[in-house]
Amino acid sequence: MNDQIPDVTIASSRRSLWDRASVVWLVPFAALAIALGVAWQTYNDRGPLIEIVFDNAAGVAKGETELRYRDVAIGLVETVKFTEALDQVIVGVRVDKDVAPYVDAESEFWVVRPEVTTQGVSGLDTVLSGVYLQGNWDDRIGEPQSTFEGLADAPLLVGGQQGLSIVLRSNDGSLSGNTPILYKGVEVGQVGTANVSSDGFSVEAVAVVYSPYDNLVTDQTRFWDTSGFSLSIGTSGAAVDFESLASLIAGGVTFDTFVSGASLARDDTTFTVYGDAGAARASIFDRSEGATVDIMAIFDGNVSGLVTGAAVELNGLRIGEVSGLNGVIEETPSGSNFVRLQTILSIQPSRLGLDGATNAEDALTFLQEQVDQGLRARLVSGSILTGGLKVQLASVANVPPASMNINARPFPIIPVADSEISDVSLTAQGALDRLNELPIEELLQSATDFLSNASVLVGSAETQQVPADISALLAEIRTVVGSPAIQSLPDQLGNVMTDLETTMSEVRVILTAVQEQEVVNRVASAVDAVTGLTSELETTIEGVPALLAEIEALAAKANGLPLEELLVELSALSANANGLIGADATQALPAQIGQVTAELEGALAEVQTLVADLNANAATTRLLDAVDAAAATAASLDASFAGVPDLVARISVVAEEAQGMDLATLTSEITALVASADSLVSSEATQALPSELNAALSELQTLLVSVNGNDTVVRLLAAVDAATVAAEGVTTSVEGVPQLIENLNAVAADAQGLELDALIDRVTSLVASADTLLADEGTQALPAELTASLAELRSLMAELSDGGAIENTNAALLSARNAADEIAAAAETLPALLNRANALLGQANTTLSGFEDTSPAIRDARAALQEVARAAEAVASLARAIERRPNSLLVGR
Amino acid sequence: MSGTGQLAALTAREAGLVGCRRCTRVWPIERTECGRCGASLESRDPKSLSRVWAWWTVGVMFYFPANLYPMLSTRTLLSTSESTIVGGAIDLIHHGSIGIAVVILVASVLIPMAKFLCIAFLALSARRNTDMSAGSRQHLYELVEYVGRWSMIDVFVVAILSALVQLNVAASINPGPASLSFALSVIFTMLSAQAFDSRLIWDRIEDADKPATPSTGASSPRQEDAYS
Incomplete structure (x- = not known):
């Protein structure tokens, strides 16, 4: 082995760095280079860091919250920190480099959060993504700025929107923020957040009207509130009016330009928001007088009653109104504070009477001068009723000198004088006291009593009963009329008519005979007499209308009488009569009448026979005589009636007299009388009368049957003869009648002169007595007596029918003929009788005329009447006593 | 690989190697590209x-x-x-x-x-x-x-x-x-x-170990200076 170690070239470990360096080193260098390159690139690409100061940065997170412009992310929040005072948040945002130049001084930033309002939901995407910052700037590169003040809310014009920015002002709270501006229902703008103005008197809000609608707004445009709805009820019906449902809920403002031709509004113009369209429209004309000047007055003391809108007057002329009221704390020289009322007076300079174009400065100067001369503001009573106050600018004498404080803020202050407020409440109190003392309660009580009495009267059973009773009566009458007997009456009457026809044919024969014996002339003379009578009657009738007028007046008077009670009584009477008619007996009457008619028919048959006989027995001649006599009688009557018109005139006068009489009392008495009659009718006895009448009728029927059976014709002829004689006698007698009528006239004339009033009084009392009498038990018993007498009559008739009635009748007829003869004889003596009667009437005339003069006679008559009345009263009291104690008749007490 | 006592903390880098972070194939540290999956190779990013x-x-x-x-x-x-x-x-x-x-x-x-x-x-x-x-x-x-x-x-x-x-x-x-x-x-x-x-x-652990041998300085800037 060779120990020689081969020469090994051993490279030194200290070779050059390059030799030792591996190519792998390129990798870290490349990585480093890339890293550095990326870092530089990143640094180079990133934009500036801007700082935005927010009051509220809720939800803003470092590294997450984006800054967006037109909803595109252009930056990221890198830092969130507080200001030194910890009252605001500084958000550092890295803005993209390409956008950064546009972020200049005019940029606006706000935080977009999810928001649910009455206008809708906004920022909904931020619910998932979290809030983000929104930036808004124009498209011009401006001076770069790194610190911004963030907005609390989104601006109204966003992302390049064009529009008109205006200020809305409202004095009465009709402006609410964050509401849409509607124009004819279309949303054309937006009202921003409302704030109270710096002077505290109004609410202001910035608003925008989006383009192109901003052309609708001119200087004369009026805005008004459309929130809520209005309900109006008028002649065209009820109407509910609201702009839209959205504005109903969320409110809204709308506008209109009532006057054309005004220039377009410029940005930041201030508009007033009115409460409704009417006020907005009216304001056009109010404001045409120019802008108002606001001054301020500070009043002491209690000014309750002064309200916004109260008038401001200068020498009685309204020159403005109170536009604001609030308290102000003043410090006295002594250092203590007290509150005074600060009143804003809006005065329209054009009403101050200044010449030419008036503006605020002129008006203030004018007022200043006036104040120097003693013009003061003071409170005076505006309305007595409401106690409202108004402000009066008046020149007050003897006031300490003062001047207007032109420099006061917010408005110049005008000095004030003592208020002139009348104490309205005291006056009202006095008036109320007096009103209290009126006896209203008593009056009401009386009225109540009266009404209740009237109610009782109307509702009384009697009054209500009248119609029912009458109705029942009618029903009963209907029943009677509808009874078979009545129904059969026409048939029977038909038979009677047949008989009559036959009779007439007979009579015609007689008339023929009469004609032949030249009775026509006589009849003609009779007719002449009748004609004269008729003319007399006509004359008589001429006076009748006056009489009728009198009677009519009388009726009018009677109309005023207390007939109600009478009505009640009549009602009762009709009820009773009703019962009477409804009685079986009454019902049976028609049947009886039917039978009687049948008998009558038979009797007529007899008469027919009789007439035939008469025809045969030359009765015509006699009849002619009778006719002659009748003609003479008519002539006499004609003469007699000549005096009738006078009589009618007299009666008319009497009626006039009667009209003036006190009939009311009489009526009441008659009412009582009727009541008594009523009770009388309702008595059982009266009720029994029809049955008795029935019986009597049946007896009569029987009698007629008997009459039918006998030959009475001859006797009748004799009777006719006697009648003829009697007629002649009567004719003779009647000759004295005219004189009699004259006498009657005289009597009537005398009667006319009598004091009938007194007589009526007497008659009234007499009727009262009669009433009492009727009410008496005895009188009540009268119907029973009558019934009994009818029963007697019936039995008498039965006797007549049964036993020798015919003979008796014959005898009676004989007696009748004798009587007729007697009458004839008497008629002959009648003229003498008439003479006597005339004399008697003359005597009466004298007596009556004596009545006028000789009062003793009247007195006697009165006394007599009084006696009669007293007697009646005595009888009445006796009747009452007996009624009360019937046994007094027995015991004598 | 030869190593000292320090090999306990020997890293791939110290060993001159680099691992593919996609297919985890280890390559010499000089290579800049994975021969298997084609991904670029880096000892440290x-x-x-x-x-x-x-x-x-x-x-x-x-x-x-x-x-x-x-x-x-x-x-x-x-x-x-x-x-x-x-x-x-x-x-x-x-x-x-x-x-x-x-x-x-x-x-x-x-x-x-x-x-x-x-x-x-x-x-x-x-x-x-x-x-x-x-x-x-x-x-x-x-x-x-x-x-x-x-x-x-x-x-x-x-x-x-x-x-x-x-x-x-x-x-x-x-x-x-x-x-x-x-x-x-x-x-x-x-x-x-x-x-x-x-x-x-983990580099800091190596760094912490290394100064223990060449120097005693604890100051890191100085350490880093040493890298350069």
């Missing part, structure tokens, strides 16, 4: 340490973003959460999953860091004296080489999660920038470990 340091540097470089950037980006319906490796582990600890957090911390922080340190130590100790014996260092090197592949477990988790959890809108998991960095860091670290010529570990 002169640029080994240089490459080690180069890869190591890149690995460390990528390790920073791997820890600073989020590893996972978890997006659910309403929120997106991104977490770094350590941040995620701390979150897990807060949620009580300490075991998982420990695994993550070990696999993603402790092991990579340890690898950096081990490689740096090995590379440094190839030229300097150290208290650690060559055998221990050899074991350490083998351990680093072995563990290196498991360092990718984090990247695998991210890859699997990203592939599985893609529920469109509801939820999705995406790898963050850190995952790529981390993967690169691991890769470069492994390359760094591979670039290390483990024979260098």
Whole structure:
């Protein structure tokens, strides 16, 4: 082995760095280079860091919250920190480099959060993504700025929107923020957040009207509130009016330009928001007088009653109104504070009477001068009723000198004088006291009593009963009329008519005979007499209308009488009569009448026979005589009636007299009388009368049957003869009648002169007595007596029918003929009788005329009447006593 | 081969031989190419340490973003959460999953860091004296080489999660920038470990023996100077 170690070239470990360096080193260098390159690139690409100061940065997170412009992310929040005072948040945002130049001084930033309002939901995407910052700037590169003040809310014009920015002002709270501006229902703008103005008197809000609608707004445009709805009820019906449902809920403002031709509004113009369209429209004309000047007055003391809108007057002329009221704390020289009322007076300079174009400065100067001369503001009573106050600018004498404080803020202050407020409440109190003392309660009580009495009267059973009773009566009458007997009456009457026809044919024969014996002339003379009578009657009738007028007046008077009670009584009477008619007996009457008619028919048959006989027995001649006599009688009557018109005139006068009489009392008495009659009718006895009448009728029927059976014709002829004689006698007698009528006239004339009033009084009392009498038990018993007498009559008739009635009748007829003869004889003596009667009437005339003069006679008559009345009263009291104690008749007490 | 008593520590290089690292055939040290497999022959890789340091540097470089950037980006319906490796582990600890957090911390922080340190130590100790014996260092090197592949477990988790959890809108998991960095860091670290010529570990033993005969100097710079 060779120990020689081969020469090994051993490279030194200290070779050059390059030799030792591996190519792998390129990798870290490349990585480093890339890293550095990326870092530089990143640094180079990133934009500036801007700082935005927010009051509220809720939800803003470092590294997450984006800054967006037109909803595109252009930056990221890198830092969130507080200001030194910890009252605001500084958000550092890295803005993209390409956008950064546009972020200049005019940029606006706000935080977009999810928001649910009455206008809708906004920022909904931020619910998932979290809030983000929104930036808004124009498209011009401006001076770069790194610190911004963030907005609390989104601006109204966003992302390049064009529009008109205006200020809305409202004095009465009709402006609410964050509401849409509607124009004819279309949303054309937006009202921003409302704030109270710096002077505290109004609410202001910035608003925008989006383009192109901003052309609708001119200087004369009026805005008004459309929130809520209005309900109006008028002649065209009820109407509910609201702009839209959205504005109903969320409110809204709308506008209109009532006057054309005004220039377009410029940005930041201030508009007033009115409460409704009417006020907005009216304001056009109010404001045409120019802008108002606001001054301020500070009043002491209690000014309750002064309200916004109260008038401001200068020498009685309204020159403005109170536009604001609030308290102000003043410090006295002594250092203590007290509150005074600060009143804003809006005065329209054009009403101050200044010449030419008036503006605020002129008006203030004018007022200043006036104040120097003693013009003061003071409170005076505006309305007595409401106690409202108004402000009066008046020149007050003897006031300490003062001047207007032109420099006061917010408005110049005008000095004030003592208020002139009348104490309205005291006056009202006095008036109320007096009103209290009126006896209203008593009056009401009386009225109540009266009404209740009237109610009782109307509702009384009697009054209500009248119609029912009458109705029942009618029903009963209907029943009677509808009874078979009545129904059969026409048939029977038909038979009677047949008989009559036959009779007439007979009579015609007689008339023929009469004609032949030249009775026509006589009849003609009779007719002449009748004609004269008729003319007399006509004359008589001429006076009748006056009489009728009198009677009519009388009726009018009677109309005023207390007939109600009478009505009640009549009602009762009709009820009773009703019962009477409804009685079986009454019902049976028609049947009886039917039978009687049948008998009558038979009797007529007899008469027919009789007439035939008469025809045969030359009765015509006699009849002619009778006719002659009748003609003479008519002539006499004609003469007699000549005096009738006078009589009618007299009666008319009497009626006039009667009209003036006190009939009311009489009526009441008659009412009582009727009541008594009523009770009388309702008595059982009266009720029994029809049955008795029935019986009597049946007896009569029987009698007629008997009459039918006998030959009475001859006797009748004799009777006719006697009648003829009697007629002649009567004719003779009647000759004295005219004189009699004259006498009657005289009597009537005398009667006319009598004091009938007194007589009526007497008659009234007499009727009262009669009433009492009727009410008496005895009188009540009268119907029973009558019934009994009818029963007697019936039995008498039965006797007549049964036993020798015919003979008796014959005898009676004989007696009748004798009587007729007697009458004839008497008629002959009648003229003498008439003479006597005339004399008697003359005597009466004298007596009556004596009545006028000789009062003793009247007195006697009165006394007599009084006696009669007293007697009646005595009888009445006796009747009452007996009624009360019937046994007094027995015991004598 | 003839040798002295020192032959106990005779190396192939001292014996004038070089072994092929591919087919392990021993050749005279003069040969530059393996006659059997054709691989180039080098007694020592002169640029080994240089490459080690180069890869190591890149690995460390990528390790920073791997820890600073989020590893996972978890997006659910309403929120997106991104977490770094350590941040995620701390979150897990807060949620009580300490075991998982420990695994993550070990696999993603402790092991990579340890690898950096081990490689740096090995590379440094190839030229300097150290208290650690060559055998221990050899074991350490083998351990680093072995563990290196498991360092990718984090990247695998991210890859699997990203592939599985893609529920469109509801939820999705995406790898963050850190995952790529981390993967690169691991890769470069492994390359760094591979670039290390483990024979260098043993050179120091020869060097340590040699000065015992020619000189007594213990100063390494002087020793290195002797090489040059």
